[in-house]
Amino acid sequence: MLLPEWLLNRREFVAGAAASGALTTVPMVGPSPALAETAPTNAVRLDVNGEPHALTLDTRTTLLDTLREHLHLTGTKKGCDHGHCGACTVLVNGTRINACLSLAVMHDGDSVTTIEGLGTPDDMHEMQAAFVKHDGFQCGYCTPGQICSAVAVLAEVEQGVPSHVTGDLTAPMALSNIELRERMSGNICRCGAYSNIADAITEVAEARG
C-alpha cells in the first residue's frame, strides 16, 4: 500500500518525537480523559408485570426511563419528569409512586406494575374498562398514570389512609366525589377530563361496595 509522502513524513515525525520523549504529556492513543470517563453502573433485578428482568444501568437512570427506554414499556408516560404531573405513576410493590422521582437502582428486587400489567385491550382491568366506558380521557397521555393512581387510591382508602378533605380521621373512610378528587390531585389532565375520570373511579368503587 502506497502512502502519500506528507503522511509518511508526519508518521516518521510523530514516531521520532515520541521516541525522544517530546510528546509524553500528550496521550497518543485512546480517547481523551473526558471521553474515557464512563458513568458508574449497577446491576438491577426488577420484576415488571410478572416478568423478571436483570439489567445493568447507569446509576442515574430513573425507574421511568428504565421502563420506557430499556424495557420498551412505553405505556408509562413522561410528562414533567419532576413529580408534578403524575403521568409516570406506577405501582411498586402495590404502592403508587412517581417513577420519574425514583432511581432504578433503588428498586433492586422490587415488583413493578405498569399500565401494561394491569390489563390488555382484550382483557382489561376493571378500572381500564370504566375509563373507556365513561370516556375518562381525550388525548390519553395522562391516562396510564390516572388509571394506576386510581387503582391505588381505592386500596389506600381501604387501608385507612386519610386525605386532606377527610372529616373524622378515625371514622371508617368512604370515597366521596370530593375525596377521590383530592386523592387524585397528583394526576394532572390538560384535556380536563376530570369529571369523567371521577365517574369511572366512582363506578369501580361502588361495584366493589
Next chain:
Amino acid sequence: MTPFTYERATSPEAAIRAVAGTPGAKFIAGGTNLLDLMKFQIERPTHLVDVRGLPLATIEDTPDGGLRIGALVTNTALAAHPRVKRDYGVVSRAIVAGATGQLRNKASVGGNLLQRNRCPYFYNVHTPCNKRVPGSGCSAIGGASRSLAVVGTSEACIAQNPGDMAVALMVLDAAVETMNAAGNTRSIPLAEFFRLPGETPEIEFALEPGELITAVTLPPPPAGTHHYHKVRDRASYAFAIVSVAAVLDEDGTGRVAFGSVAPRPWRVAEAEAALPEGPAAVVASAFDGAKPTHENAFKIPLAERTLALVIAEGKG
C-alpha cells in the same frame, strides 16, 4: 444529573461511615426532593448511600406515653397510623395537606425534615443564591418574593421553610434523634434543628457531616383539639402561602406555629402565651421584627385571619 456511585447501606453505622468518609456523598431515602434537585444540578452528589434497607421504619409507643417514629417511616404510613390519627391529629392533617399521594408514599419522615426551600432563585441555577452558591448574593431580595419568608430572615437570604409536617411537629415539641460518625446518638429539639440563615444560609440544619436522622420522637399528646389549616394558591397540591398548626385547649390557651412565613416552622413562646387574647395579639407578637417585602407583606394579616379561623374551629 452528575454521575455518581451508589451503594445500599447494611447498617446505620456503615451508612454513616460511608457518607462521613466519602467527599460528595449523601444519604438517599425517598429521594423525592433530592432527585428533583439533582436533575436541576442544584445538588450534585458523587456518591449516594441508600438507607432504605435500614431497620428505621417502625412507629413505637414510648414508655412515657409518647411516640417514636423511625426516620424511614413514609409520610403516608405516619399519617395513616391509628395512634397518630387518634392522638396526634395535627400531624396527620399536616402531612395530607402536603404534596400528593404518590409523593407521600415515597417520602420519608427524616427526608421530609431535610427538604430544601422552594425559593425560585434557589431553583434557577443562572441567578445568584447564597444558599446554592455561598457568597453569590440573594436574588430574592428585591426580586420575586411573594412566597418567601417575612420573619427570621437575614440580609443573605429570605427563603421560607415550605414544609407542612414540620410545623405540626413543632407544636408537639418533637425531637430529632440522630447518630454521628463516632457512633454517638443525640436528641435535638426540633426548635433547634432548623437554623436561621444569618450570614450562612447554606447551613440549614443542626447536623454534622455524615450525621444520620434515625427517628423523630413525640412527647405524650397535649390536651386539646388539633388543627392544621393551610392557605395556598389552589385547593390541593401546592405549597403553603401561610399555614397554622395548633393544639387548642378549652380554656383558650394552647400551642400554635406558623408555616411558610419564616426560614423554619415559626413558633414563638410569647406569642403562644397571648392566645387567650385572640389572634391579633398572637400575630403581633409572633411577627414582631418581621421584615416583609412589598410582595409578601400580606402574609402577616393572612396569618392573623388564618389563626382566627383555627380558633373559631377550636370553639366548634
